[in-house]
Amino acid sequence: MNIEQERKNRLKKMLNQMKEQILKEAREEIKKFQTGEKRQIVEAVMDDADLSVIDLSEDISLKQLSTHRDILKKIEEALRKLEEGTYGICEMCGDEIPEERLKILPFAIYCRDCQEKIEMIEKFESEEG
Numbered sequence: 501m502n503i504e505q506e507r508k509n510r511l512k513k514m515l516n517q518m519k520e521q522i523l524k525e526a527r528e529e530i531k532k533f534q535t536g537e538k539r540q541i542v543e544a545v546m547d548d549a550d551l552s553v554i555d556l557s558e559d560i561s562l563k564q565l566s567t568h569r570d571i572l573k574k575i576e577e578a579l580r581k582l583e584e585g586t587y588g589i590c591e592m593c594g595d596e597i598p599e600e601r602l603k604i605l606p607f608a609i610y611c612r613d614c615q616e617k618i619e620m621i622e623k624f625e626s627e628e629g
């Protein structure tokens with residue numbers, strides 16, 4: 501197995517662990533809705549139905565589920581990119597983003613150098629008005 505493949509496997513494992521964690525948390529939230537109308541909403545949400553149901557709701561728990569779902573989507577996207585070989589690659593300079601950084605920021609799309617450059621430009625632009 502080459503180094504690329506090993507890195508890919510480690511990242512995949514990391515993302516899958518995150519996914520399991522989020523799913524676990526989401527299931528805990530769902531448990532709070534064992535009966536009634538809300539349960540149906542929750543099931544609809546987890547079934548990848550219309551997200552607008554959530555937006556209409558003021559319920560904090562439902563909003564949390566919505567957040568879980570957004571993260572899950574990001575993880576799925578990351579896993580897909582990983583298969584394509586584009587996950588963990590800086591979109592600016594094309595360098596590999598170090599695994600240490602991805603562990604902290606799994607959805608980072610820039611390496612640290614580029615991120616800093618972008619932040620500097622943004623800061624500069626906002627100061628210029």
Ligand SMILES: [Zn+2]
Pocket residue numbers: 590591592593594595610611612613614615
């Ligand atoms: Zn970069």
